Amino acid sequence: MSWISRFVVPIGSLAAAALFAAASATPARADAPITALYQGQSIRFSHVASKDGAPAIGVNDPGFTALLRTTDAVLTWKAGERYVLITTSVPTVVSFAIGDRRYDIGPVVLQAAFAPYQRGNEVYLPFNEVLRGLDLALRDDGAVKVLQPQLASLDVRTSRDRVTLLAHGGAPLHPRVVAQSSSTVTYAFDGVGTALAGTRQINSGGVRSLQVATSGTVRAPVTTVTVTLQSGASVHAPQNNGERDVVLAVTAAKASPQTIAEESPTPEPEPSGTENATSPPDGNATPATGPVAVTGVTAQASDMGATVTIEVSGNASFAWHRLRDPDNRFWVDIKNAQLQGPPIDQAAPSPVVSMRARQVDATTVRVALTLGQPNVVSVTPSANGLQIDVRNDQAPDDAARSGSGSIGTVVSSAEQNAALVTPAPPDNASSDSGGSGDSTWKFGPRSDYVPTNPRLIVIDPGHGGSDSGSEHGGLKEADLALDMAKRLRDILIARGWQVKLTRETDVDVYAPNDSPHDELQARVDVANKAGARLFVSVHANAFINSGPYGTTCYISKPEDVPLARMVEAQLAQDGTKDDGVIKSHLYVTYHTRMPAVLVETAFLTNPSDYALLASAAWRQKVAQEIADGIGQYTRAYPVSGQNAQ
């Protein structure tokens, strides 16, 4: 066959090139500039062309640049690159590729009117598709062109007793109720148009149907969404989830009784999960051991057929099976999972006939579909669970009848731990560690480091001086770290240790306004030059919102593991969540030669953690627990020639 391949590839390439040339044969034609109104301002697009009857816009066009800036979007492309990527303010990536009509808006793959092409040093993109990615549309009423914000999507999520509508727009959405009765409610979205006009039957969760319509003018459009309710359904007030996202919700009168039909006449066999099992899409995926919740099962029509989305709260494994035609049932079992809410039994968009979800045993949730025929089905783990795509096409007779995979986390804590610890404990490490309760962690690897001052512990209060660290509600991380470090120092000294703080007041360790590197290296130098036994850096954590809370111990080196684990075991009792030990490339833990740990004690940005940090008694408790962890470690890992303390 080798002689064939020698001919085939060049011929194939020629054929492909010829096809490409043919596809590109329609020449682009420069057009007159387009001037359009956006948010009351006139934008002139001058790098405009026509291609296959559709407008094209050059990426270097000043008007286009201004539009991107106004919409907080960023375009990434430079000469020689194939992809033209627009990151919108949502944020979503809108991707184009030179020579390819396909374009993506986030996970959605679409076809453009023409493929982006390069002319000179500029790429021309299909303008309408670019605007669609920005949730805009170019509208013309004969007198004026307008870049009209769109009600770009209206996702319908149904469960047995509730329907949630997620509306996303190209402008801030402020729906107002313009009509309401016991059977309908109509919301008006001022200032946005839509291409979603039409009616959709729901017949579930208290909603019979949805009707989307547009009115108003090109300059002042109004989109209305009318929800026709089932008897007794209640309507919730719209809730903004960010400026451009609104949640509209309806609750059914009462949940229907649990009447999941038994799968008959052929019972679904007990899933083995191994028969013709397929690997998960990501070979690294590793299910976690904790139970997860199946929080929703929804079905939507798609271009190719229907998509069933199973929302899962965490990591889980799954196995799917299907029966042989004419019994066209398909089901997937989510292991170690609990179904939240009542069982589901409802109709679903074609080619799915019906959809059911139930708890089949104490730890397994089963989602079953009845298909109209032996359709092609693909199962894909997604960010939030599982996506089942049922296509209108018919599956071949020899299509797989079962498979399995994993949802969620791709790197488990167990894997991280395994990478960090020595498989076999050293002979002299079998002494009582003080009961961390985890023998795997107890015996961490030893480094070659020998402290020249085995009685010295260096404590590093994070930040200070010109860098106050996180600040929230009048509390500064630098002050809190210094306070806890001093408390820890006093406890350790009372226990017979020598202690050195990298700073004893609110100062920079290296110099005011120094570089981060110099500052962190100065702290590392204190410990390395002194030949200290241990290094403990004390911090307070923060995040952009108030959600995260808890205590985390960060490490970098294998020899940090036992110390961090024992400190963390003590801190687990500090009154906030124990977020465990996390390995990272933090400067101070990475460059210190001795076992080191950076303790992020609690989150300044979380209200309950903040209250703890503000409490002197709690800070004393934390200092005590860190000291106890150090004590456990030094007893378990005595330095040769030194008595354990």
Place this chain on the structure above:
Amino acid sequence: MRSPRFPLLVALLLIVAAAAYWYFQSQRARNGETIAVYYTKLDGTSLGSTRVSMRPREPGESTAEHLHNQVLYAAVEAVTGPPNDVKAIRFPPGTHVRTVAIDGSTASVDLSKEIDSQAGGSFGEDGEFKALVYTVTGIQGIDAVQVTVDGSRLETLPGGHLELDQPLRRSDW
């Protein structure tokens, strides 16, 4: 003497082979490649992932160009993060990828200066870079990521904790 049918047979085989090649190319174009885009969950350590599709390598696109394009796409997706309704540690608003470059198996990713606007603490910083490094090193041929900010190599972010003046690898987490 060769049979007069031999050239016809060869021509027929060539046509069949070319048609098969075209078919598989078009199938590949239809299916495309996918890459895993990782994000760090709000526990600060575990990773979730979404998959985004890539374009297959074009005729005339060199291996180096294709790798560059893959890395660019992956980095942009990682910095953009998962859909809004996914709970994840996210890069500071406005952070975007300015450019990427490949040097051997190390990808340099130049981020915009908005990355400096950290909330403070190790939590966000650690989760952001972990997601970026896992995503970009998921591309075959890349095993390290050198982060630069606004064109310059930094030792750490201002007031930061993570060391950035050397390439980051998955093994750093």
